[in-house]
Amino acid sequence: MKILVIRRDNIGDLVCTTPLISALRRHWPDARIEALVNSYNAPVLAGNPDLDAVHAYRKAKHREAGASKVAIWMETLGLIIRLRKTRFDLIVVATPGPQPGAVKFARWIGARTILAHSAADSDGGHESERVMRLLHPLGIDKTPGPLTLHADPALARAVTLPPAPIPDAPVIGLHISARKPSQRWPVERFADLAHALHRRDGSRFLLFWSPGDEDHPQHPGDDRKAERLLESCIDLPFIACRTHRLEELIAGLSRCDRVICSDGGAMHVAAGLGKPIVCFFGNSGPERWHPWGVPYEVLQPASLDVVDISVDDAMAACRRLEQRLTSDQTRR
Structure with a gap:
């Protein structure tokens, strides 16, 4: 066959x-x-x-x-x-x-x-x-199983993790790029969220984005946005992961404990790697596109524009996700 x-x-x-x-x-x-x-x-x-x-x-x-x-x-x-x-x-x-x-x-x-x-x-x-x-x-009529994705071991080992301020401090992946304008959460809120998470449990961060200049005619990127976020988080255990190739993004996300991002390719990559996710949805449909096969929390405002998601909303979603993870571990 x-x-x-x-x-x-x-x-x-x-x-x-x-x-x-x-x-x-x-x-x-x-x-x-x-x-x-x-x-x-x-x-x-x-x-x-x-x-x-x-x-x-x-x-x-x-x-x-x-x-x-x-x-x-x-x-x-x-x-x-x-x-x-x-x-x-x-x-x-x-x-x-x-x-x-x-x-x-x-x-x-x-x-x-x-x-x-x-x-x-x-x-x-x-x-x-x-x-x-x-x-x-x-004759194949079953619920889909989990997504399948594998990081290149050598590329994954090459990803530098931020130092842990306390034992077992989680590594949070922040992916700040999105193709649709309605899916782009303001960079200032990513900075405020990172500070709030770090104050709470010592979280450390890997930053991901679409590389390139925002004015590029074919492949606009978020280099300037990433630079602003790095400057705002200079006091945190915070490392930028520039990923020019999809293989590098897969490897970087594989080193994270949880991921915070908007609906898009990176979100599905994270789900394929088995990562719990807090995800922002603008004018796309969570029923069709939510992370498959992993614990997740969706935030979608009535306006269908993620700019209306507050830092408090995101923090509450992070807490709910962590409670689910703790509950799952207890049941196991």
Whole structure:
């Protein structure tokens, strides 16, 4: 049995697809299972034990400065030709809703059976649940398991942790970037929250953000915002983790005990690493996009803009999360 899973979109979407890959592996333990993704999200699948191979193509919008679109299209054509020679038995287009572009990929590659969502069968529930419905015709009808993500051990060891002011002081990951303006919590509140957490239990912090200048036309970043937060937290055990590559972000988040961030790719990466999360939601839907398979607290104001979440709100969410963790440990 030869199976190809196609997921060509964002980082969080691919993380939420890993339970589907695990379900295929449990159902067909001896199958050859491969994945086709893009160069942007491919590190999500590095070290995934349920996959025999990962193939990545470059989207034209992700090309480096000066790179030719034609050259990228030729690379993709070569990949399709190589995959076509595999003669897959099953291709799963693992994206909820109609995906004509991904279905074209599947048809060009060819397989005895191609599974893809229609508009009607992808509504409702979490993204991982929506994706898993694709497998119902195969007799795989189970609640999705946990997300699967693995940090590179060498990169993780290279992450420097802030000194612990007291024994067992927790390491809190703060990710301050978000693609949508309504998801961007003010940097001054991150600073106030960090000080409040440190006063309470000696928390220490790793800072993450999207690197680059905010005026970059293709990939705007939050370097200036990170600098302001570092200046505001100079009196705290606080280390900045500049992550130019997704692999570095995965490694850095793997060293955290808990994570505070907005809805987005980093949140799903943290969930894939098993981290408890306090997450800010603006105008995105928690029902579909909340952290899957880990303890979490969602904060979403009625305005659907995270600027209306106060530091007190965030502190209360941190306390609730810690109470849940303590309760879970007691039950175990």
